[in-house]
Amino acid sequence: MKPELTKGNEAIVKAAILAGCRAYYGYPITPASEIAEAAALYFPRVGGVFIQAESETASVNMLYGGAAAGVRCMSGSSGPGMSLMQEGMSYLAGAELPCVIADIMRAGPGLGNIAPEQGDYNQIVKGGGHGNYRTLVLAPASVQEMADFTALAFDLADRYRNPVVVLADGNIGQMMEPVRFADPIDVPAPPAWAVRGTAATRANLVSSIFLEPEKMERHVQKLEAKYRQAEREAVRSESYRTEDAEFVLIGYGIMGRILKAVVDHGRERGHKLGLLRPLTLYPFPGDRIRELAARVKGFLVAELSVGQLRDDVRLALEGRRPVEFFGRTGGVVPTAEEVLAAVEQRFALQEVLVHG
Amino acid sequence: MSPNGKPDRGSVVMNVEECKGCGLCVEACPSKVLSLSKSLNRYGYRPAVYLGHGCSGCGICFFACPEPGGIQVLRRTA
Numbered sequence: 464m465k466p467e468l469t470k471g472n473e474a475i476v477k478a479a480i481l482a483g484c485r486a487y488y489g490y491p492i493t494p495a496s497e498i499a500e501a502a503a504l505y506f507p508r509v510g511g512v513f514i515q516a517e518s519e520t521a522s523v524n525m526l527y528g529g530a531a532a533g534v535r536c537m538s539g540s541s542g543p544g545m546s547l548m549q550e551g552m553s554y555l556a557g558a559e560l561p562c563v564i565a566d567i568m569r570a571g572p573g574l575g576n577i578a579p580e581q582g583d584y585n586q587i588v589k590g591g592g593h594g595n596y597r598t599l600v601l602a603p604a605s606v607q608e609m610a611d612f613t614a615l616a617f618d619l620a621d622r623y624r625n626p627v628v629v630l631a632d633g634n635i636g637q638m639m640e641p642v643r644f645a646d647p648i649d650v651p652a653p654p655a656w657a658v659r660g661t662a663a664t665r666a667n668l669v670s671s672i673f674l675e676p677e678k679m680e681r682h683v684q685k686l687e688a689k690y691r692q693a694e695r696e697a698v699r700s701e702s703y704r705t706e707d708a709e710f711v712l713i714g715y716g717i718m719g720r721i722l723k724a725v726v727d728h729g730r731e732r733g734h735k736l737g738l739l740r741p742l743t744l745y746p747f748p749g750d751r752i753r754e755l756a757a758r759v760k761g762f763l764v765a766e767l768s769v770g771q772l773r774d775d776v777r778l779a780l781e782g783r784r785p786v787e788f789f790g791r792t793g794g795v796v797p798t799a800e801e802v803l804a805a806v807e808q809r810f811a812l813q814e815v816l817v818h819g
Numbered sequence: 820m821s822p823n824g825k826p827d828r829g830s831v832v833m834n835v836e837e838c839k840g841c842g843l844c845v846e847a848c849p850s851k852v853l854s855l856s857k858s859l860n861r862y863g864y865r866p867a868v869y870l871g872h873g874c875s876g877c878g879i880c881f882f883a884c885p886e887p888g889g890i891q892v893l894r895r896t897a
Contacts, residue, residue: 709826811895814830818881819891 466641471606472497472539474642475565475629476505478610479537482617483650484563485511486536488525490518490544493577494633495567498539519544523551523564526626530560531669533657535617535650539565541633542575542583546591552626553592556686557671561620563613565629567636568767570794578794579633581716584771587628588744595683597690599627599697600744602715606640612742614645621651623693630744632767634717634796693746700748701740702755704730708737710810711755713776714765715741717796722765724799725806732803734812744772749779756783763787763806767796829876829894831869837889838866844890847883850875 469477475498476487487502499515506513512529516522522538529536540548545566555562566587570580585591588600599619601612609631616627653659658667673679701719704726705711712722719740729736739755741748752762761784764773773788780786787809791797807813831853838860844867845853852873855865867890876894884890 814893814895817829817876817892817894818878819832819888 464644464646466643468639469606469610469642470497470639471609471631471636472565472567473501474606474609475539475613476501477644478613479535479563479617480505480509480511481645481647482535482614483648484535484537484617485509485650486529486534487512487538488514488516488522488529488536489538489540490516490522492541492544494569494579494636495539495541495544495565497636498565498567502539519547520551523548523555526562526564527551527555527558527560530555530562531558531658533653533659535561535563535621537563537565539567541567541569542571545583545586549586549591550593552590552598553594553596554671555626556590556592556596556598557594558669559624559686560626560669561617561624562626563616563620563629564626565613565631568630568632570792576794577633579637579717579767579796580792580794581632581718581767582769582771582792583630584744584766584768587630588747588775596686597625597745599623599625599693599746600630601627602630602719602742602744603635604716604719604740606635606638607642608742609635610642610644619693619697621654623689623697625689625693630716632716633794697743698746698748698750699742700751701738701742702751703738703740705737705739705755705759707735708755709735709760710763710806711737711739711759711761712763712765712806713739713741713752713772715744715772718765718767721797721799721802725802728799728803729806734807734810736806744775747775747779749775752776752779753783756780759784761785761787761810763789763809765789765797765802767791827872827874827895829874829892831874831880832891832893833867833869834886834889834891835860835866835868836862837886838864839886840864840866841885842867843883843885844880847879849877849879853880
């Protein structure tokens with residue numbers, strides 16, 4: 464297909480429809496409202512369902528219903544709405560229901576503001592709901608990736624029967640870039656476990672309740688085995704100029720893009736910098752980080768939050784190398800120059816006059 | 820990177836237009852990273868120049884240099 468100038472939020476919806484998604488349940492919230500707007504426009508055109516729910520709590524439970532019926536379905540929201548969805552996400556994971564949710568992060572906590580931030584990291588990556596579950600998380604850094612990762616998210620959701628979150632920030636959601644969309648796929652047939660209200664699916668049961676402790680434990684172990692499998696198979700990251708890097712910068716989403724410029728500027732000034740951009744936040748590319756740790760001097764994590772990604776990098780490194788941190792919050796997005804100055808200061812790459 | 824494989828810990832900035840080409844700094848430099856230039860400065864001297872890598876930031880060249888303001892030594896802050 465020819466490239467189309469598309470807004471990040473709209474790219475999610477178009478890519479979802481092309482990936483066979485036929486149901487959208489959501490409640491509008493800035494900076495994710497264009498997802499609902501585009502869904503309201505496009506889903507009915509392909510014979511799909513668009514429902515504006517009365518709240519995010521309702522929309523996540525509609526997702527439970529849509530997914531249980533074996534339909535590829537999705538929702539989209541931002542911080543405060545994602546908080547309301549957490550209970551439902553725990554139920555989705557517990558009942559092993561595949562679905563895709565886009566979180567276009569804004570500043571928080573509380574009502575916060577509508578400017579871009581990455582403060583939902585812990586809630587989304589660690590799982591803000593109760594119980595032993597995980598959500599698979601993809602982190603796009605461009606409008607093209609918004610489209611590509613949404614399609615990938617549906618495949619991962621079906622493969623692991625688990626909710627998948629496309630975790631972007633207000634920047635990526637609101638910006639417009641040329642996008643090459645994939646060719647449409649046929650709407651997948653409902654899986655055998657789906658509850659369709661037919662004689663053939665009458666014996667199927669979608670539930671997350673296991674009253675007997677032993678059965679509950681077996682179910683948790685089954686989920687765990689699935690997550691271990693995802694950790695082996697689904698982890699993705701992008702490395703940029705890390706071959707001879709002395710210091711590696713780590714950031715995802717819009718920050719990953721800024722860090723790419725930081726690496727280039729830093730190299731012009733003689734600093735051997737590289738970039739590691741996690742494309743999946745869960746599973747986390749810890750193996751890749753440890754691999755780099757064997758030959759680099761240090762890491763700097765940059766994020767639009769207060770050290771949530773840094774904690775995961777520290778856990779991955781297990782103390783192998785020092786981890787420096789740079790973060791802005793509240794909707795402030797740093798310039799590449801600002802980050803580079805922090806890199807030079809933290810790693811003592813600046814030279815000071817001692818004689819003369 | 821210096822010849823012994825250690826990373827640079829500093830650098831030298833030569834004031835080539837004030838240098839009289841005496842060569843004291845070139846002799847004094849323990850890392851042997853200074854040399855006299857092949858080109859002439861405005862006085863017609865061959866000024867001392869830094870090879871561009873290998874400086875340890877020790878500052879010995881600064882103390883060897885008889886020219887006030889002839890050499891600046893910078894050191895990495897680590």
